[in-house]
Amino acid sequence: MxxxxxxxxxxxxxxxxxxxxxxxxxxxxxxxxxxxxxxxxxxxxxxxxxxxxxxxxxxxxxxxxxxxxxxxxxxxxxxxxxxxxxxxxxxxxxxxxxxxxxxxxxxxxxxxxxxxxxxxxxxxxxxxxxxxxxxxxxxxxxxxxxxxxxxxxxxxxxxxxxxxxxxxxxxxxxxxxxxxxxxxxxxxxxxxxxxxxxxxxxxxxxxxxxxxxxxxxxxxxxxxxxxxxxxxxxxxxxxxxxxxxxxxxxxxxxxxxxxxxxxxxxxxxxxxxxERPGRAWASAALSSPTALVWRVTRGAIVGWTVGGLLTGLLSTSLASIVSEISAENPSVAQILEQISGEGDIEQGTVTTFFTMLGVLAACCAVQIVCRARQDEAHGTAEPVLAAPVARTRWLGGYLLVAFAGIVLVVAAAIAGAAGGIAGQDGDWDLMGDVLVAGAGQVAAASVFLVVTALVFVLAPRLTIAVGWSLVVLGMTLGLFGPLFGLPEWLTHLSPIAVTPFMDGDQLDVRGLWWLVLAAAAGVAASLALMRRRELATGD
Known part of the structure; x- marks a missing residue:
């Protein structure tokens, strides 16, 4: 050959x-x-x-x-x-x-x-x-x-x-x-x-x-x-x-x-x-492995946070426009109801945009866990673990920074939503829906985070492929499932599709407690299993 x-x-x-x-x-x-x-x-x-x-x-x-x-x-x-x-x-x-x-x-x-x-x-x-x-x-x-x-x-x-x-x-x-x-x-x-x-x-x-x-x-x-x-x-x-x-x-x-x-x-x-030359001496802010993770991932977090800000801004800016469209086309209203529940159209629009936000937050978290795999594969994790740093503490740093990234992306979206309401002199009652939807997407994105962490611990070479595939699958089911006419049970396999929403004045928690339980169990399991795993270098 x-x-x-x-x-x-x-x-x-x-x-x-x-x-x-x-x-x-x-x-x-x-x-x-x-x-x-x-x-x-x-x-x-x-x-x-x-x-x-x-x-x-x-x-x-x-x-x-x-x-x-x-x-x-x-x-x-x-x-x-x-x-x-x-x-x-x-x-x-x-x-x-x-x-x-x-x-x-x-x-x-x-x-x-x-x-x-x-x-x-x-x-x-x-x-x-x-x-x-x-x-x-x-x-x-x-x-x-x-x-x-x-x-x-x-x-x-x-x-x-x-x-x-x-x-x-x-x-x-x-x-x-x-x-x-x-x-x-x-x-x-x-x-x-x-x-x-x-x-x-x-x-x-x-x-x-x-x-x-x-x-x-x-x-x-x-x-x-x-x-x-x-x-x-x-x-x-x-x-x-x-x-x-x-x-x-x-x-x-x-x-x-x-x-x-x-x-x-x-x-x-x-x-x-x-590349920009680094300092001859590290600052005190780099005195822990978690601070090092933040240092090498903060650029990506900023990028996803900007995306969250724009998503939040559009969610409330377009709410009234979508309400007008839905009044003329019942099919649009039906799709929004399938994605977001039975609330009014403006509430449904906010929830739909925040479902998209859940995908962005999940992407931020998965990218940070994938960075842990890259550091391990390229050998840059070894010098850190050669110091008095336990494997669980090393992985815990990535999980903590990834969760902080999720929170920052959602917080930026909430701020953007407030800006959209203020810019259009809109209905400030929508902020209740924004806060509920934002909190729910934090839980949903955390599930993607811990599942990717479990893959990293159990099958490290599959981390990047499986992590991103899960995000794409979750996006397809959560965002496009109603458009595709998929059964409700199949759509609800996506964490972003079972988050809480406001049904009028009532709060429907849907699958919130299952999401929180899954996230907590995933963190505990990944850290416990990491204690017994050897480093897996190479692709």
Missing amino acids: SRFGTLLGQRVRRDWRQLLLWTVGTALLAYLSYVGVAESYGTEQDRTSLLAAALANPVILLFRGLPSGTDAGAFMVFLIFPWLALLAALMSTFLAVRHTRGDEESGRAELVAATPAGRTLPLLATAVHGLLANALLAALVAAAFLSVGLEVEGSLVAGAAAGAVGVAFLGVGLFAAQLMRTSRGANSVAVWATLLTFLIAGIGNAIGTPSDDLTRMESSWLTWLSSFGWAENTRAFADDAWWPLALCVGLGLVLAVVSVALVSARDLGESFVA
Whole structure:
């Protein structure tokens, strides 16, 4: 076998489980989306009403796609396509960084570079590996749409558009890996680039030009600055335009070529963005392992906290808008009731946004536990544990900081919700719903935290894959379960879907005590088991 084939095969063997989760999960989301849309918006009148309401209140388009008509397929793409593309983008950036900057950090790249493969062949193998992964994702998404009887060309365009976004961000990940000194820094740059371009596309759609019948939106120039916007302008099941996909693929290939040039122009292990030099002496604030965990994770916590602030702001700012939409379209009210309970529409909107907040808080916690696994795998945990620091104290530091991150994300959302009410001179009675929903999501996110910690203790090499998979599964069941028409018992398997809410003036605690009990038991079990576990270095 050729050197290139050997490297490519190694990447496939190393990643096949993770890629299976990403690609099949994305295709399953596409399939269930159509099933849910067909059930909840089965008539053209329902779809027309929702599109008109969305175009009349463009802020809703920040989190949806580009309206292209009332056809069932086009309407489904409007509702779900940005999320399919987002999953493809995240899959691609993580893949690119893992096999480039991640391998340099672990020392694997140095060993490969000492062989005839050299410096550039591994990067080329990673690029081809990413292209194959996105081709598989595109094929599965297209197959999901075809399986429900949608048109062939529209299905192919929608699948190819999701894969093309992945290719664009594969290039972003490869480029970020050349710029930053650590895989953590490269992943941060790539993820922020992903979220920023996602938001740019949403804003560009929101300030576009609606059609006279309020069923179609023409993008503004801003949308064309984002690869998400390029893919949305294929307008699957409406125009079926293929040419915007060339922009996505072209961007990915250009960035890959630039990355090949950059990797040849720098020393192994170095980067083009220099790390900030540290102090010669640590401050007193770093006198404990918990303080060290806070120091290395505070940047990520700040990022998730900003997301919490924006979510809280939107929850109360949009409450009155959604109330107006629901009055015109009973299907919207039904979905909100399924997600949040039987309260009024404004209460339901707050609870729905805070369900999204629970996902953000869970992401913050899981990322911090995954950092514990990375420190263990890279050997940076050993010097800490060589000091008089017990394993339980070391893991306890990560759990404590992760819980603090959850609290900060939720507190920022509560502050944002208060700001949204003040900015619109709204109903301050909603703050009671905000506080109840926020407290409930702290408990829900804590369950994700302790389950990931248990995986870290029992099967450390599965920590990252299982931790993030659980968050995606919880998000799918909790946020999209009602849209997909899933049974209530299945939706309620997600911790974020069984948190307390206000039903009028009455508090319904739902599964709060089970969440608290599960979180407490998980903390106790993970710390007890950690006492007996040896370090597990390596991937």
